[in-house]
Amino acid sequence: MEKRVRFAPSPTGAIHIGNIRTALFNYLFSRSEGAKLILRIEDTDLTRSSKDFEKLIFKELKWLGIEWDEGPDKPGQYGPYRQSERLPIYKKYAEQLINDGKAYRCYCTPEELEEDRKQSVAKGDIPKYSGRCRYLTKEQEEEFIRQGRKPSIRFIIPDDETIVFDDMIKGRIEIKSDTLGGDMIIVKSDGMPTYNFAVVIDDTLMKISHVIRGEDHIYNTPKQLLIYKALGFVPPTFAHAPLILGPDRTKLSKRHGNTYIGQYRELGYLPEAMFNFLSLLSWSPEDNVELMSKEEIIKKFDFNRIHSANPVFDVEKLNWMNEHYIQKSSIERIVDLAIPHLKEAGYIDTVDDNLYKWLKDVVLLFKDGLHYVAEIKDNAKMFFVDEIDYDNQLKGEILKGDAKNVLLSFQKELEGADDISEDAIKTLLKTLQKKIGIKGKAFFMPIRFAITGQDHGPELIKVIPLLGKQKILNRLNKAMNLIS
Template sequence: MSIRVRFAPSPTGFMHVGNARTALFNYLFAKHNDGKLILRIEDTDLERHSEEAVNVIYEALKWMGISWDEGPNIGGDYGPYRQSERLDIYKRYIEELKNKGLVYECFCTPEELDAMRKEQLERGEPPRYTGKCRNLTEKEKERFKAEGRKPVLRFKVPEDRVIKFKDLIKGEIEIHSRQLGGDFVLVRSNGMPVYNFVVVIDDALMKISHVIRGEDHISNTPKQILLYEALGFSIPQFAHLPMILGTDRSKLSKRHGSTSVKEFRDKGYLSESFTNFLALLGWYPKDGKEILSMEELIERFDIKDVNSAPAVFDTTKLNWMNQVYIRAYPIDKLTDFIIPYLEKVGFEVSKFDRSWLEKVVEVTRDYLTVLSEAPIYMETFLKDDFEIEEEAKKFVLENEVRLKVVETFYVKVENLDEELSSEKFKQIVKEVGKELKAKGKNLFMPVRIALTGKMKGVELDILISLLGKERVLKRISNSLSQLANKSN
C-alpha cells in the first residue's frame, strides 16, 4: 500500500506546539515508510483567514526541517490543496448524499436547540439533536422558509449502530451511534460545509492512507467513518496522538509559557533541538538515545511505539537539549543566529571583526540556554563604555588596597611593549599581588570590576586574550574615572 499522510492546519496566525508535533509525526511516519506528506490548508473560516497566517504555517514547518511532497505552494496530482478552492467538489458530494436520502434540511433556530439541550440536561441526559426536522413535509419546509429561516443540512445517524475502528496508538475503539449527539450538521445555514464533512472528502480524494492527528479528534472519527461508508470511500487507518500537558498535568496553554513555534524560535531555541524535543513527546526510541538528528529520527520512528498516555511538555528538558545543541553547533552558523539578538539590543555588530566575534561566541556559548541570552554574556566583550555596578564600586572603595590594585595593574599594562596575552596578564596580576601584598578577592576582584563593571563573569584570562591591550587600558581608565568620582 502506498503511504500517504497529511497535515491539515487551519491558518489562525500561529502554529501551536500540538500542531507542530502532529506535523512532525506525520512527516516522520511518511519518510520512515517511503511515503508522502501532503500539506492541506483548511481555510473555510473566511473571517479568520489571511495569507499572512498561511505563511506562518509554511515558515514554522520549514524552520523545523519539515518538507512536504504536495501542497498549495508546490501543487500535486490531487489538488487544489486549499479547502476554500474545493467548494464545488463538496457540493457534488452533498448532492450525492441528498440523492441517497441520507441528509435532510433542519430549520431549528439556535433558541430551539438551546431549549432542547437544556431540557435534556435537566433530565440527566447527554445533549443530542432529537431529529425534530427529519420528517418535515414540503409544506412545513416552505412555511419555515417563508419565515426567513435558513436551514442547515444534517446527516442521518443510524439509530442502533456500534462504530468500531482500530487505532494504531489507542487500540480497538468502539463508539455507539447514540453517543454522537444525534444527526450532525454537514452544511451550515450560510451554505458552508463543516469540518467533519470536508475532511472526509479531502482525505478520500487525496488517497490518504493514514490519518495521524491529536486524540481530541477521536470523537470525530465515528462520524467520519459513517460518511466514508455513505459515500463508498475506503476508510483510512487512524492514529490519535496523546495530548500534550504542562508539568502540572493540565492541558498545555499560555499559562505554562510559550505555546507557539514562533515564540520558541524568537526566544532562541535552535530548530534542531526544538524538533528533537517534540519528537520525544509521546514517542521514545528503543535504543534510548535522546539527541537525534532528523535523519536518525526518521530511521527510528515507528508509530507503534507512540505512547497512548499524555505527554508532558517539560521546558527544563527542552532547555537542556537546546544547551547540548548550542555547544555542538558549527560556530559560524551559531554566530549568524546570534547576531540578530545582539543587534536587537543595540550592538553595532558590523564594527567587530567577524573572526573575533566568532571567538567570543565560542567562549560564551557554554553559558547559553537560549540564543536570546547571548547579549547578556557577550556584552562583557562588546561594551567598553560601561557603568560599574553599585555593589562592585562599594567593594573596591571599601579597601584602599583594592583601588591601588587597579591603578598598579593599569600602569603595568600601559608600560608593556608587547601585546597583552593571557599569559602576560597572569604574570602582571602576580606582580601586582606581590608588590601590594594582595591576594584572592582583594587581587582578582578589583581587576574584574575594572574590566567589566561586574563582580561575576567569564574567566579573566579569556576576556583579556580577546580584548587586547588597547581596549583593556580604555576600560580601566573609564573605571578609574568612575571610582575617583565616587570616592570624592
Template sequence: MEEKVRVRFAPSPTGSLHIGGARTALFNLLFARHNNGTFILRIEDTDTERSTEESVKQIIRSLKWLGLDWDEGPDKGGEYGPYFQSMRLELYSKEAQRLVEEGKAYYCYCTPEELQAKREEALKQGKAPRYDGCCRNLTQEQKEQFEREGRKPVIRLKINEEGQTVVEDIIRGTVIFENSVLDDFIIMKSNGIPTYNFACVVDDHAMKITHVIRAEEHLSNTPKQIKVYEALGYEMPRFAHVPMILAPDRSKLSKRHGATSVEEFRDQGYLPEAIVNYLTLLGWSPEGNEEIFGMDKAIKEFTLERVNKTAAIYDVKKLTWINGHYLRELDGGYITDQTIPFLIKKGIIEEKEVEKNYDYIKEAVMLSRDRARTLEELADMISFFIRDFDDYEEKGVKKHFEDIKTAELLERTAQKLEGIVEFSKENVELKIRELAEEMGIKAAEIIHPTRLAVTGRTVGPGLFEILALLGREKTVERLKKAALWIKNRI
C-alpha cells in the first residue's frame, strides 16, 4: 500500500510571515490536499535569542487569515506532537547521544577563539574555512582535561570527505554536491540546543514526513541533512525546493520593494482569496491560461511537477489586479464586512454606528466596488456617502466651480430635486433631464458639477444611483452648500 502523504510547514518565529513563507505553506497545503494527505504546522523555535511568542502568534494569525489551515500542529495537537521544537529537546539530545555512542558523532571542545584562528589561517592560505576534525579522536584523558578547564563541548557529525551526495529533487532534478565541501558540522550546540539541520531531520522522521517542500534557499542544507538521515538510519523523505521569489528588478525581495509580509498586505486592503490566488501562480503554472481560480480548483490541479525551476517575479500590480477581481465578484455582504474595519480605522464611521447603518454601507459598497482595487481604496471611495466633507477635488473645481453661474445652476438643481416625493434613481434622472431641457443645455452640464457638489469628486459610480442612495435631504443640502462655497470663493 502506498504511503500516505505527510508534509509540513516549519517556520522559525523570528519575524512576520512573509510572502515567501506563505507560498511555501500554500504549496505544502495544496500538495497535501491534492493527495488526500496531512498538512502539519511545526514551529522551529530553537533560535532562543531571536524567537518570540509574538512572532508565533503573528505567523498563526496570518496562516489562519489566509485560510491555510493545518491538520496537526499548534492549536490542533496530533499524534506526533509537541509541535514546538523547544518542547522536543529531549528527543534531539537522545538521538545525538546515540550517534556519539555509535561512533558517528563526537564531542568537540574547540573554543570559538580557536575556531576563529583556524578560519583565519585557512583563508590566509587561500583555502575554504573548514573544521579540521581535531577533536575526532580525543583520548579520554584529553576529554577530561578539557572538562576540567570548564569547556562545554558541542557534538559534531563525522563526515566522509570522499565522494558525492546526490539530491534527487522533484522540481530541480538531480543535484550533486561534492562531499569535500562539507566538514564535520555541529549537530548539538554546547547549550544543549540542536542545530537546524539536525533538529529538522529528527522531527521530520518522528512526524513521518514523506515530502519536504521548502524554499530553494534550503537546497544547500539538504546534503548535510542527507548525512544526518544516513547516520541516524532514517528513511529519506522526497525533497522539492521551490524557486526563489525575486523583485521586478530580479534582485532579492526586500522592504524597499513595498509590502512583503502577509499582515502588511492585509492592512493595505488585500483580500486573503486574492493573495492565495496570486501566490498559487507565483512559481506554479496551471494547465490552462486561467489566472483566477479558488482553492478548490488549485487543489485539484496542483502537482509539484508543474512548479517552475526558475525564480518567480513578484508583481504587486498583478496581485492588485487579482484583488480587484475578487472585490467585484465575491459576496457583497462579505466585502462589506471586510471594508468596515477600514472605514473605522480611517475615522469615516464609528464602530457603534455600524450596526444601524450596515444596509446603507452595503449599498454604497455594492455601488462602488467595481472601481476599487483594494479595501482601503473602497473605504475611501464610499466615504462621501457616510461623512460630510468641506473640500472639492482641485481639478474639478478648476473645471466646474470657477463660474458664478454654476452656483445658480446648483441651486436650481436643488430646487428641482427637492420636489421629488419618491427619490428614486429613475425620478432623479427624469428631473435632471427636465431641468436641462428647460435651461436649453445638455444634461452633462448639470451632471458634472452636481457630481462634484455631492461627492467632492469628478469620478465615481453613476450619478443618479449616487443621489438615490444619498437621499433627497443630503443631496439638496450638499448642492446648496456647494453653491454657497462658489459664491464665497468668487
C-alpha cells in the first residue's frame, strides 16, 4: 500500500510555529519513507478563511523548502483539495449516517445548549450535550421547521465505550466515550461540516495512510475513530507530535514573542536555518549532529526517533544556527535581504550599482556577527545617519585624559589627507601614534567613540573609508565640543 501523508492547514491566519513543525514532520516522513505529501486546505470556516491567508500558507511552505506532491496547485486523482469545494461529498456521507441511524438532525437553540452546559457543570460533570433531539418524533421535527429553526447534524456517541488506538509517538492510548461531550455536531446549521467529520471523509477518500499532527488533536482522534467505524472506513495510523513550549515551559504563545513563521522570515532568518532548527524540535539524528543541510536531515530522518517530551523553542539556539548559516551565505544574498530593512528604517531609497557596492562593504563588516539580518539596522546605523548620539556613561569613561589631544591630532591629519583608503588610513594612524606618543586603547578608543558612538566594533581602518571624510570631521568636532 502506498504511504500518503497530508498537511491540512486552515487559511484563517498566519501559520503558527507549531503548525509549520507539523508540516515539516509530514514532509520529512514523506521524503524519508518514499511517501506522497498532500496539501489540503481546510477552509470551511467561512467567516475567518481568506484567499490571502491561503496564499500565505503557500508562501511560507515554499520559503521553508517544503514541497508537496498533490494540492490545490498540483491536482491529483483525489481532489479537489479545498474542503469548500467538497461540500457535496460531506453531504452524501452525513445523509448516509442519518439513514443508518448513527446521526440525527438537531434543532436546539444556543440558549438550550447553554442550559445543558450549565446543568452538567452544576452536577460536577463534564459539559456535554443532553441528547434531547436524538429521539424527536416526525411531528416535533415539523414543528421546529415551522418555527424556522435550521438544524445541525449530530453524530451519536455511544455510552460507556473505550476507544483504543496505537500512536506512533505516544504509544497505546485509551479514551472513554463518556468524556467526549456527548453527541457531536458533524454538520453545522449553515451546512458546513465540522473538522472531526470532514477530516475523516477527506483522509479516507484521499487514501491517507498516516496522520501526523500535534498532540492537541489527541482528544479528536477517538471521535474520528467512531466516525470511521460508523462509515465502515479503515482508519489511518496516527502520530501525535508533542507541542512546542516557550522558555517558561508553557504552550508557545504570543506572550513568548514571535510565534508565526512569517515573523522570522521577515526578520531575516534564513530558511535553511529554520528548517534545521525546527527539525530538531522532538527529533534528533542517531549521530546527534545539530548543524545539517536539508538533504542531510532527510537522509538521517527516522520517524521512530521522535520522542514524546515537549520541546522548548529556544530562540538563542535558533540565533546561533542562523548566525552560522548567515556566515556561510554569500555577501550578495545578505545584502539583498538587508536592503528592505534599510529602506524600512529610512536609511536608503533607490539602490544603484555604486550604492550596492558600498552596501556590500558595510554589510560585510557585520555579516559574521548577525543573528538575523534585521539586526543590520541597528548595527550599521552609524553609516546612515548624519549625527550620532553619544552614550553619557561611555563619554565619561572615554573622552578624558589625552582624548582631546588624540582627536585634535587625528582631525588635523585627516583634513590634510587626500587618500582615505584602507591602506592610507592604516599608515596615517600608525604614523600619528608615533608622532604624539599615545598608543593602544588610549589612542584608538577616543577616535572610535567620536566617529561611531561605540566602544567596540569593526576595525577602524575599514570603518573610516566607508564613513567618508566629511562625516568623520563633523563627528570629531561634536566629540571635542563634548569634552570642552
